[in-house]
Amino acid sequence: MKRLKILFTLFCFLGLSLTAVAETVWYPLPKEAYQFGKIYPEAQKLLYAFDYGHALVYERLLLKKGAVSNPQKIEHEILSEIMKILKNPPNVKIDEGDIAPQYVYTFPLVINLFDWSHLLHQFVLDVLAVSEDRGSAMIARVKEIFAQYKANKPIAITDVCKTMMFMDGHYFSKAFRRTFPSFNLLIWSYHWFQIKLYEVLMRPTKAERDKGVSETITKFWELISDLPDSAEFDMMPETAKEAPIFIAAFPRLAPAFDNNHMLHDIISDILTSDKVLVSSFREEGMRMGRMDMDPNAFKSNVCPEDTAGGAHE
Amino acid sequence: MSKLVYIFFVMGSVGLTAHIKFAYGGVTNAKAAELALHRVERLVILKKIEEGFQYKVKSFTLELVPHQNEEEPSFKATLFQYPPKDPNQKPKAVTIRLDEEGKPIKEPPFVEGDGEADGAPQWPDKDPVTLAESALHYVLEGSVTKPELGPYHEGITEFTVTQEINQASEAVAVVDFKAKDQPILRVRIKMDASFDSSEFIPQTKE
Secondary structure (H helix, E strand, O other), X not given: OHHHHHXXXXXXXXXXXXXXXXXXXXXXXXXXXXXXXXXXXXXXXXXXHHHHHHXXXXXXXXXXXXXXXXXXXXHHHHHHHHHHHHHOOOOOOOOHHHHOHHHHHHOHHHHHHHHHHHHHHHHHHHHHHHOOOOOHHHHHHHHHHHHHHHHOHHHOOOOOOEOOHHHHOOOOOOHHHHHOHHHHHHHHHHHHHHHHHHHHOOOOOHHHHHHHHHHHHHHHHHHOXXXXXXXOOXXXXXXXXXXXXXXXXXXXXXXXXXXXXXXXXXXXXHHHOOOOOHHHHHXXXXXXXXXXXOOOOOEOOOOHHHHHHHXXX | OHHHHHHHHHHHHHHHHHHHHHHHOOOOHHHHHHHHHHHHHHHXXXXXXXXXXXXXXXXXXXXXXXXOOOOOOOEEEEEEEOOOOOOOOOEOEEEEEEOOOOOEOOOOOEEEOOEOOOOOOOOOOOOHXXXXXXXXXXXXXXXXXXXXXXXXHHHEEEEEEEEEEOOOOOEEEEXXXXXXXXXXXXXXXXXXXXXXXXXXXXXXXX
């Protein structure tokens, strides 16, 4: 009986620690947290606006599921709303639960994966922004942050390269880009912007980095100036291609980011495809989220990040 | 005279070096083919070319284009629809040119042909362009662990997409890849775009 009690207590402790570890709470916060926004407020506010825009699109698609008779009209309407948000972006990160409650309720695992991954995105930007030079101290600091991210295994997206079939190889794939091409290219432009920020922040001097961030903002506005024609992406922008200097320094971060971006597209497809019933959303979201964490699911043999020296990091 | 020979030699060497750099730099043929298909998909989605280029596709050819620098057209990719009934009409085709990195050249797609595709199979799930893309992924990914796929990764010149019933009595897409001096690489892809099987078929001399 005593043994049973001990076992039970141990079991409870284990359960509690697992629960605690799966929270999307980064504790303690890195000392650099949110400094990027102080140095580059315009870029930071755009990133907040992207989160807002993503959640808004998902919520609308979810609420309008099965009632989209004129996708072009809906796309036009929501796009106008999003443009207003982008032009007048929030100063702080918006809680998705406030603007997209149905989406947050329907995709609990995916939300946790995105939230945790977005913290990694943010803190890497913060470290790159505040570090004086691009030397070993900065690289070590980013790696510390990445290690902390990965340690939270229940909600960490894998850093192993996946093939594009992870994004495009399901029964519901490509529905979003075919139905809402402008939304899709807007989201790929968001992804491009995020990736490009990492690349320009690798420049050696502060003046060059400032110029790079400013050029990236300008280019982003050009990309979305006349959607869908203005964004010349045939496929989701990939970190290896858009940020070669960044991946040379942090090879395993690139797949972690790309896998996050692919999951965004997958959720868009689930929400858009006629082949997925509303009653299956949660299950499919769970299935895809787990795949995104699984290093063996859709594992790619052709990983530029591996050749950049990150294979055994 | 000897100076002239020297100048010609130097110029020739420079030209040769440039040629080698550009021949081996940039993307492989299979990657260029994949990127060309992505462009075709985008053009169909944006209604710049007709849907037949997604759903009535029969074959694809890829030619290398001589070029001087990496941003010039380096690949010419053409996607053909099924031929029309009337033998006097040409099948519809769309041509995309790509630079050495596989980036499409900024120019309108070149569309030719005047006959409506005839006899194109029905594709119940994924379209033939997506299925061909999936077969290309098999080559692109597989060549790392299967060296016999290497010549197709490097040197695909054309492929065709047809339909057949496999040994499990399921309809599959059959994508036949050709590369110079190689047997045909036949890749079967299930209708949901997952891999079915592959084999090499000796090319018959024409």
